Amino acid sequence: MTDLAFREATTDDVAAVVDLVESAYRGESSRAGWTTEADLLRGRRTDAAGIAAVVAAPAAVLLLAHRDGVLVGCCELRRTADGTGAPAYFGTFAVRPDAQGGGIGRALLTRADAEAVTRWGASALEMTVIAQRADLIAWYERLGFRGTGERRPFPYGDERxxxxxxxxxxxxxxxxxxxxxxx
Structure with missing residues (x-):
């Protein structure tokens, strides 16, 4: 997607990123796209404090994708270990619901992959996905992700x-x- 511009988020972007992530995953607005979690989870998916912490973290970067000056996607990359070759964590991945299915997610993932290699020499991208999201897992598999066999508990009781x-x-x-x- 040559019409996308990428940049690193700053503290000035926190509110817009929270709105983007919420619109992609929670509430009625998320139903306009295919990444909705509205039937699995209510409440917030993130908040300003959580996004600000990613922006401020020295071992992380929050990448933004803009089209014609409008924020259309984001993702977090985080170094998981010191030294070259460790996987980088990939998360906080969201595309505006009305723009999903147009290649933005794929382009953002490609950019994130390159950033992880450039910044940390990452050998892999690693992420967590709610196990019940078979459609989302299948999409990631089409892009080269594979299950590791590891499962992690959902943080019940933590409304964050x-x-x-x-x-x-x-x-x-x-x-x-x-x-x-x-x-």
Missing amino acids: FGIPQRDDLEFVVLRRPTAGTAG
């Missing part, structure tokens, strides 16, 4: 992650090699 609408939520860990690495 939302209010679960079912009692069987958990995360699966997905990983893919960064561009230019094998296996």
Whole structure:
């Protein structure tokens, strides 16, 4: 997507990023896209303090994608260990619901992959996805992610992650090699 511009988020972007992430995953507005979690979780997916912490973290970067000056996507990258070759965490990934399906997510992931290699020499991108999101997991698999076999508990009782609408939520860990690495 040559019409996308990428840049690193600053503290001035925090409110816009919170709005973007919320619109992509929670509430009625999220139903305009396919990434909605509205049937699994109510409440907030993130807040200003959480996004500001990512922006301020020395071992993280929040990448923004703009089209014609409008924020259309974002993702977080975080160094997971010192030294070259460790996987980088990939998260806080969101695309505006009315822009989903147009290649923005794929372009942002490609940019994130390159950033992780350039910044930290990352050998892979690693992420967590709610296990019940088969459609989302299938999309990531089409982009080279594979399940690691690791599962992590959902943080029930911590409303910073939302209010679960079912009692069987958990995360699966997905990983893919960064561009230019094998296996």
